[in-house]
Amino acid sequence: LAAGIGALLSTTAMADGLVVGFSQIGSESGWRAAETSVTKQEAEKRGVDLKFADAQQKQENQIKALRGFIAQGVDAILIAPVVATGWDEVLGEAKDAGIPVVLLDRGIDASQDLYLTSVASDQVKEGAVAAQWLVDTVGDKPCTIVELEGTVGSSPAINRKKGFDDTIAAHANFTISRSQTGEFTRSKGKEVMEGFIKAEDGGKNICAVYAHNDDMMVGAIQAMKDAGLKPGTDILTVSIDAVPDIFSAMAAGDANATVELTPNMAGPAFDALEAFLKDGTVPEKFIITESKLYTQADDPAGEAERRKSLGY
Numbered sequence: 001l002a003a004g005i006g007a008l009l010s011t012t013a014m015a016d017g018l019v020v021g022f023s024q025i026g027s028e029s030g031w032r033a034a035e036t037s038v039t040k041q042e043a044e045k046r047g048v049d050l051k052f053a054d055a056q057q058k059q060e061n062q063i064k065a066l067r068g069f070i071a072q073g074v075d076a077i078l079i080a081p082v083v084a085t086g087w088d089e090v091l092g093e094a095k096d097a098g099i100p101v102v103l104l105d106r107g108i109d110a111s112q113d114l115y116l117t118s119v120a121s122d123q124v125k126e127g128a129v130a131a132q133w134l135v136d137t138v139g140d141k142p143c144t145i146v147e148l149e150g151t152v153g154s155s156p157a158i159n160r161k162k163g164f165d166d167t168i169a170a171h172a173n174f175t176i177s178r179s180q181t182g183e184f185t186r187s188k189g190k191e192v193m194e195g196f197i198k199a200e201d202g203g204k205n206i207c208a209v210y211a212h213n214d215d216m217m218v219g220a221i222q223a224m225k226d227a228g229l230k231p232g233t234d235i236l237t238v239s240i241d242a243v244p245d246i247f248s249a250m251a252a253g254d255a256n257a258t259v260e261l262t263p264n265m266a267g268p269a270f271d272a273l274e275a276f277l278k279d280g281t282v283p284e285k286f287i288i289t290e291s292k293l294y295t296q297a298d299d300p301a302g303e304a305e306r307r308k309s310l311g312y
């Protein structure tokens with residue numbers, strides 16, 4: 001009888017563990033891969049049964065995954081929305097099913113009552129922090145910038161461009177001569193930078209590169225080196241995420257600055273979800289993570305090491 005009661009209790013205990021569907025964009029960057037591993041760790045720590053779906057960067061795959069989670073009757077949904085639009089219908093279905101949705105690391109253009117909360121950085125601020133570092137570093141001499149944008153239509157690409165471009169616009173000696181998407185990937189970032197170098201007379205008059213994430217910058221650094229240019233000295237670099245590889249590039253003198261983005265969006269997300277589901281606590285609509293600047297002066301080799309314990 002005791003064994004039977006024990007088994008029943010342990011089953012009940014399992015039943016208390018939330019079942020959460022997670023629609024992840026893909027694994028386009030080192031940061032995204034770290035966010036995935038941290039989310040799985042955070043779920044494990046909390047006894048959450050995480051149903052993981054990788055969308056290979058396609059919105060239709062995310063919408064399909066969400067419909068699958070709704071059909072399964074999960075307790076909650078996490079989603080990192082690849083682009084900012086096109087979510088109203090499927091989020092309305094989740095709402096009708098009484099399933100709370102939490103946005104991770106990217107925002108959407110939709111009514112705020114379609115999601116419980118959003119855990120993300122202030123992406124406009126990230127762009128502005130990157131631009132201010134460049135302004136402070138270059139001073140008032142003429143500076144031609146090329147810009148590697150994130151995924152077309154994604155909230156980070158829109159916001160990081162706005163934050164950077166608006167800050168730069170206040171300083172007449174800066175010109176953004178070319179700006180194109182590198183899709184947040186190393187390979188596309190390298191390919192687009194090769195095009196910029198060709199179009200800018202071998203890159204001699206490029207003063208700085210701004211990339212919406214470090215992975216595109218790592219690709220761009222390779223393109224600059226292949227063209228005989230000196231990233232980090234002749235051409236300044238500033239990007240966003242603070243992944244280990246950008247710190248290794250800084251330690252080698254090939255990169256100059258990055259703005260940190262924590263890969264741990266899931267911790268605050270699960271905390272908000274558990275409080276909401278357990279005692280109805282309604283969270284802030286926007287939970288904003290920090291955006292700290294790191295440069296070559298900040299022990300880049302040590303930072304590369306330290307980040308390996310943060311999920312990279």
Ligand code: GZL
Pocket residue numbers: 028029030031032105106120121156184212213214215240241261
């Ligand atoms: C930003 C996040 C971006 C990262 C990239 O919040 O959505 O997506 O900066 C990733 O590395 O591709």
